[in-house]
Amino acid sequence: xxxxxxxxxxxxxxxxxxxxxxxxxxxxxxxxxxxxxxxxxxxxxxxxxxxxxxxxxxxxxxxxxxxxxxxxxxxxxxxxxxxxxxxxxxxxxxxxxxxxxxxxxxxxxxxxxxxxx
Numbered sequence: 001x002x003x004x005x006x007x008x009x010x011x012x013x014x015x016x017x018x019x020x021x022x023x024x025x026x027x028x029x030x031x032x033x034x035x036x037x038x039x040x041x042x043x044x045x046x047x048x049x050x051x052x053x054x055x056x057x058x059x060x061x062x063x064x065x066x067x068x069x070x071x072x073x074x075x076x077x078x079x080x081x082x083x084x085x086x087x088x089x090x091x092x093x094x095x096x097x098x099x100x101x102x103x104x105x106x107x108x109x110x111x112x113x114x115x116x117x
Contacts, residue, residue: 004073008066022063028053042076 015027023031032052036044044052056064056072 004070008069012066022065024063025053028064
């Protein structure tokens, strides 16, 4: 198995939530965010997610297959993609911690300040 196969398999295990064998728009958004942060040389911007998705979705069926992602990664020098997978883990962790804190403060506010009125 090549490095790119290992990377793509890792991404699928993490982001193919419905185990459909393809990645949809929701599945690929976290990966796009990491691409913006870790590969500034690609010139990606938050506003061009759909353009980026369409570039990878070569058959334009609205999903990304493993072969489509492999082709994209090969075209952008995928040797740095191991760092992206680590970054995806960090983003998921930070997002969950942030949402947990936000929920805590929301509940605290509701329970302590709204009930006083």
